[in-house]
Amino acid sequence: MAAILVKFLAPLAPYLAAAFLFMAGAVYVGHLRHEVASARMANALLQQTNQANVAAIAAYQLQSVRWNTALDTLGVHTLANGRALNIIDDHIAAQPPAADAPVAPVLAQALTEIGKLQGGAP
Structure with missing residues (x-):
């Protein structure tokens, strides 16, 4: 039986x-x-992520x-406040010892200048 199959299938082998193939x-x-379809979907997802x-x-x-x-603005304000505070410190340091009292006039002047710095009333 196998020989008969081989005899009939042999001519069909190339086909x-x-x-x-x-x-x-x-x-x-x-x-x-x-x-390709999978790669296109992945590419579309990556483009959305991008x-x-x-x-x-x-x-x-x-x-x-x-x-x-904002940092530059803050730096300008900090520099201006620092200069104003230095002026106040210089005024306090320049006062004679007689200006010191239980409630020193120099303290009142410093507080007035701080109030001006903060925009308060003199």
Whole structure:
């Protein structure tokens, strides 16, 4: 029986091999199409992530500019307050010892100057 099958299938062997190769190629092409579709979905997801990252970086850069501006403004105010405090300290140091009393006039003057610094009434 096997000999009869071999006798009939022998002439068909090249066609069977070609059919097998065609089927294997079709399966491989299907696999490649699946991989390409998967890669495209991954690429789309990565592009969305990249766009979100670009937007976040832009927001962080804007926030950094705002913080630097606020720090510069604070530095200017701190420098001005430091100069004013140095003037007050110099006035206190320049007073004669007779100006010291239980409630020293120099203290009243210093408090008045601090009030001006803070925007209060003289």
